[in-house]
Structures are given as C-alpha cells and as structure tokens.
Amino acid sequence: MTLLSVNNLATEFNTQAGPRRAIDGVSFSVERGEVLGIVGESGSGKSVTALSIMGLIDPQVGRISGGSITFDGRDLVGLKLAELQALRGKRISMVFQEPLSALNPCFTIGDQIGEVFVAHGDGAGAATRARVLELLKLVHIPDPEGILRRYPHEISGGMRQRAMIAMALAYTPDLLIADEPTTALDVTIQAQVLNLIDRLRQELKLAVILITHDIGIVAQYTDRVAVMYGGRIVETGPAETLLSAPRHPYTIGLLASVPRLGARRPGERLQEIPGTVPSITEILPGCRFASRCAHRMSRCDEQAPALVERAPGQAAACWWTEAA
C-alpha cells in the first residue's frame, strides 16, 4: 500500500526577482518498509522536498505553490498547523544532517527526547522517562542511563545522531525522512548509523526517504532512487537498474565522475561534468541540465522533458534519451 504519494509538487521562495520555484513538478511515492533514495547536489531541491513534506517551509520566505502530498490517504498541503503538529514527530519524523545544530545545547539528551512526548501531550513523568530509556536502547546507545543526563556537546557525533534517530522514533512513525544523516560523521560511524536505520526499517516496517549525495549509500541502502537536478526529478527507478544502466545524461555523468574504491588505473582522469549547478534565479524554460549536457539539442532549450519510462520501473526526463 502506498504510504506517501507526492504529486506534481512545487515549492517557491521569495527572491529579489520575485517568487522562484526551488522544486517544480516533483512526483514520487513511498511504500511501507521501503527505502527511497533522493540523490542530488546542493540546489537540486532534495532538502526542499523533505521540508515541504514536513510542512517546515517558513511562510515568511516561501510556500508550496502547487501539487499534493498524500500521506496515508490525506493531503498534507493546506493542513492547519495544529493538524501538522499532531502528525510531525508522531507519524512522520525527520533526522537532520548536522545533529549538533539540530539539538538544543541547553538541555540534556534525556530531556530533549522526552520533549517529543510532552509536545504530544504525554507528560514528563516516570513513564516517559522509561520510554526514553527504551528508545536509547533501541538505537544501541551504550550506557543509556548515563547518556540521558548528558548535554549534546558531551557526546560524540555518532551518539548525537543516534539520539536524533531515537527522538524521531519516539512514537514509531510510519515515515522517516533522513536528510544526509551521515554526512557529518566518520566513515566507521556512518556504517553504524546506516545499518541502524536499515534494521529499524525492517523491525518497525518504516518507510524511509534517504536523502544523500553518496552513490555508495544509494547502492547499498535504498530500494528505489529519484535523481534530482535543478528542482526536478530527472531520473527514477529501482536502485539496481538505475545505477547499473542509467539513462539520463546527468545520472550517467554523475556516476562516471565519482571515484570508486579499487577502480583506479594509474594516470587515468575522472570524467568531468563541465559547468556548475544552476541557481534558482537563472531557471530556463527547457531542460535544466541542458547547459552542461553533451547531448544538448535545440529542443532541450525550448521545452522541458517529462519523465518517460525507459525500462521496467525506470523513467528518465530527457529528449536525447527519448530520441535514442
């Protein structure tokens, strides 16, 4: 059963030149127990997509300007704040990239995890304390009693990220959104955290949206992938087929430009994608990748391509792929 279905989502932000869309026409779905990877660089719109689902776009600077976000049969776009707050932290949770800036330095880990229960009206009594302790055990924090009383700066990055995950799991959510959860962590700790998320997905039947720019993480920890560029999904499909037979020139270029462990031949250069990532203010009518693309045709500058299925479950938005 589809748990989350995002349809034609557009989110815009105020710029000096007027409102500009950071994401434009984004559609995907996630099932229970499934991990969807969203891959993209800075400015691709992957974090804006996550924040839109969470209802965390600051109304002072931006807004969802089109489309729908259907979660368990209910459209989240236009929900009242109180309704959103009842869902957030309870049925949809998010883990952020940098645990040190996401945690409040003035409160202990125990108080901050407990606050989730307080915010949802469950009080801060002994029962809550016991549940917090249980959560810390669930995420395999050694010495959970000790960590409860610690402040964020007193524990390591890996422990902080586990505490964040514990907080996100307070009410066993249906959907967990993890935005670059291991970018700030060392590689050995990264493996611990990703394996933890994967174990919880299996045990708790979580649906997970894993946002990352690391191809290795996509390959090892996701079932399906959506590749974003310039605010749109340019390619989507099962991780296995998309990574072994990418169809969109951006995906092809991205996979070829990343050095892989054990694949070096002496003197060999990496394949480059020329140019730079476009900014939100310089968006053109056609394909957003056109200016960096080796297969650019006149049509690419005029008309934006739509996602078209190229292989079972795998779709690319590209005129060149379609012509090939």
Next chain:
Amino acid sequence: MSAPDGLLLEVNDLAMRYAVRRRSPFEARRYVHAVNGIDIRLRHGETLGIVGESGCGKTTLARCILRLLEPTRGRIVLNGRDITHAKGGELRAARRDMQFVFQDPYASLDPRLRAVDLVREPLDALSTLSRAEANERAIGLLEKVGLTRAQAQRYPHQFSGGQRQRIGIARALALNPKLVLADEPVSALDVSIRAQILNLMAALREELGLSYIVISHDLAIIDHVCDRVAIIYLGRIVEQGEVADVFNRPRHPYTQALLAAVPHHDPRQRRRAAEIVGDLPNPTAPPPGCTFHPRCPKATDLCKRVAPQTTTTDGHDVACHHPD
C-alpha cells in the same frame, strides 16, 4: 637544492601535544598527544594521502609540517634543510616551498579582494616581482587553473564553490611551491564538481612536478589521486605504504575496518558494511597498549599492555601485534 636521496620531505618521530585546561592550579597538568611519533617520507613528485577519522590528528600533522605549529618533538626536513625549529627568514624561505589548499573555499578567501589580488597576495609578501609583473603572473595562474582574464577582476562571492577552489589552488601555486598540502580539497564541493578539481590537481602535478599531501576521509579519492597512503589512528600511523598495497591487502585491522565501512557502489554486490564497534576514544586518556584495542576484533592481552612497534615488509609499514 634537492636532497641527494630524492626525498622532498622527511618527518621523523614527530609529536605535538596540547595542554588541557586545568580546573584548578593544583591539578596535575594533562596533555593531548594530537600527533604522537609520526614518520613520513615523501619523494619529489609523489602524492601522499593521509586518512583518519576526525580527531585523529591529521590536521595537526599538516599544521606542523607547514610549521604553523612548532612540534614538541621530532624533526621535519624539507629539501635537505631541517625546518623543525626554523624562525624568521629561514622559515619564510621554507614556506615558499610549501603551500596549503584549504577545505572550505567559502571561508578561506577574503571577500574584499578580487581574484587577481588574492593570488597576488603571496607574491607581494614573499617575492621580488614588481607590481605589474606580479599582476601578470597572478592572471597567468588564474588562467592555468581554468579561469579567464575577465574573471580575475571579480570578487569571491561572484564565483561558484568549484571556481573558488580553483582560486585557492592558483594562490597556493603563486610562489612555485614544491609541496602542496591539501586538507579535504573537495569535500565542501558538489559531487559533479569534485572531478574537475581532482583532475586539475593531477594535471598541475604533472606539469609543475608538484608533490602533494592530500588529507581526506574519502578513501575512494585517496585511491584515485595518491601514490602512497598513511592511515592514522589517534595520533599514530598504523599503516603506510603504496595505495595499491594498502587498499588491496590491508594488514592492520583498523585499515580493514575503514575499507569495509565504505558502501560499495555496485548495488548487485549488496553486503552490509562491516561495522566497527564504538567511537574514537577520548584523546586525553588514550587506552594503554595499542590505542585501537578497545575496538579491535583481534585484540589480545598483549595488545592491552604493549604498544606495537612499526614493522616494514616490502615498503609496507604496519603497527600491529597481529597483522594479516
């Protein structure tokens, strides 16, 4: 003048300790040994990778080599000259030969200077060129790293991250250094831009006969750009050798764990990254014996009591009681 044995840099038994702030004047002095007995040899034209987790001492090591810090023990010989305690003119001369490329091109360039001024700054400080000559050389360097004469007149905020890192590299090359230290040179850049910078560094190395020391936590990048690699754990080199040797036949359990923790890029080879338990220990109170023993699957009583000596077979160093 180059040393007779073809060595550009030799570091012997280097150590750097920092005093830990005491709570009262009667408390015993304690030290963090950020770097503790490191030996490095770098030949002309060679690239050495330094790998380790945050807090292992990589950056302290780099700062000692550049003599931004004065080490508390050991010897640094650059091009046959002992610079361990060099001062004044001698130190300035040494610094001409070694330059630094910083991790974050957003934070390391003065926003009030144009690109050409940024590159000219080291020339003004340490060369005898006239103003016009220095200007021409700066523009030439910017062209060498792929920017245009017109772009030389722009300010840092007008450039993308990748272009800024190009300016940082041009600036490092201004004084014709023999050694360039790069601390995580691409980790702040977008994935599709990283290949451009890594290829540029490789091309410059060939053209100018540079030697690099590249600090990175990304093993795939080290694999791609380095000839030799040193793996650091808690201020000590635990393994060092040719990249192909160390990565294909790692002998130290820590190196093995690091390599196993990197998620594989091929989704058809799904295997959960092998986990290494625990965190980096507190460096103010390192464990006795081998500092890796609390996390090591092969640890024995000997490892808990005695720090292992470094042994070398076929140019491959390892500091472990039970190497593979």
